[in-house]
Amino acid sequence: MHNKSIIIRPEETSDHRAVETLIREAFWNVYRPGCSEHYVTHILRSDPAFVPELDYVMELDGRLIGQNLFVRTVIQADDGREIEVLTMGPICITPELQRQGYGKLLLDATLEKAAAMGFGAVLFEGNIAFYGESGFTYASKFGIRYHDLPEGEDASFFLAKELIPGYLDGVTGVYLTPQSYYVDDADVEAFDQQFAPKVKQKLPGQIFG
Numbered sequence: 001m002h003n004k005s006i007i008i009r010p011e012e013t014s015d016h017r018a019v020e021t022l023i024r025e026a027f028w029n030v031y032r033p034g035c036s037e038h039y040v041t042h043i044l045r046s047d048p049a050f051v052p053e054l055d056y057v058m059e060l061d062g063r064l065i066g067q068n069l070f071v072r073t074v075i076q077a078d079d080g081r082e083i084e085v086l087t088m089g090p091i092c093i094t095p096e097l098q099r100q101g102y103g104k105l106l107l108d109a110t111l112e113k114a115a116a117m118g119f120g121a122v123l124f125e126g127n128i129a130f131y132g133e134s135g136f137t138y139a140s141k142f143g144i145r146y147h148d149l150p151e152g153e154d155a156s157f158f159l160a161k162e163l164i165p166g167y168l169d170g171v172t173g174v175y176l177t178p179q180s181y182y183v184d185d186a187d188v189e190a191f192d193q194q195f196a197p198k199v200k201q202k203l204p205g206q207i208f209g
Contacts, residue, residue: 006102007059008109011067015057016045019067024195026092032208033200036183037090039191044071047180051086054114058093058106066093066102068110070122071180075144077173086114087178088124107134111163120167123160123175136161143172 011019020038027035044050049072058066068091075083091110093103111134114122123139139146139160146158158175162168 005059005061006105008056008106009059010053011055011057011069015064016042018064019057021195022064022067022094023090023092024192024198026095026098027090028198029201029203030206032206033202034188034192034198036185036188037092038195039183039188040181041067041069041090042191043180043183044069044178047071047178049073049178049180051117053117054086054110056106056110056113058102060097060102064094065097066106067091068106070110070114070119071178073123073176073178075123075171075173075175077171079173081171081173083168083171083173084119085121085123085175086119087181088122089126103130104133107131111135111161115163118164120164121160121162123158125157126159128156128159131159131161134161139175142168144168145172145174147174147176 020042023041024035024038027037029035051070051072054070056068057064068088070086070088073085073087075085077083091107093106111122123144126136128136128138136159138156139158140155142160144160146155149155160168
């Protein structure tokens with residue numbers, strides 16, 4: 001990696017379809033047969049909660065290999081306050097370059113950008129084994145609950161990171177996922193017709209059927 005030319009820069013309008021194609025390749029058959037993340041990204045760009053200043057891509061020797069984005073959301077605190085936070089993703093690296101350090105490099109750089117803009121915390125769904133390396137921990141440690149998750153259910157997928165130390169001190173409540181992350185399967189299927197055909201497969205380890 002050290003001999004490579006790596007650039008992390010804001011996404012441009014002209015990047016949109018290439019980024020959606022990248023996301024589709026990265027997530028295809030990972031969590032479900034096919035994927036919806038490329039359509040989610042397409043929709044998020046028009047969401048008022050989307051933060052365009054935190055929409056980044058990564059290039060390696062001039063080739064697009066990764067992307068990350070952030071969206072505003074809130075914690076509905078138990079004391080009645082609404083605490084503004086960020087959620088994150090989709091974030092991805094092109095499949096053939098995964099597990100080589102590019103993802104952490106992109107993640108850390110974009111988190112630094114978010115902190116520089118004054119955002120206090122990021123909460124999202126992810127794997128602690130990877131995101132813990134960049135300072136994320138279980139959101140439950142802050143007393144923050146994932147919406148619609150029954151009490152006692154496994155919440156180890158729900159992670160948080162303070163960008164401002166102490167930002168979540170004294171905050172307990174429920175995190176709300178922005179509605180644009182919830183998409184209709186028929187809309188995903190229609191959007192996916194714009195891309196080259198790929199075979200959907202039901203594979204071990206997928207979360208959704």
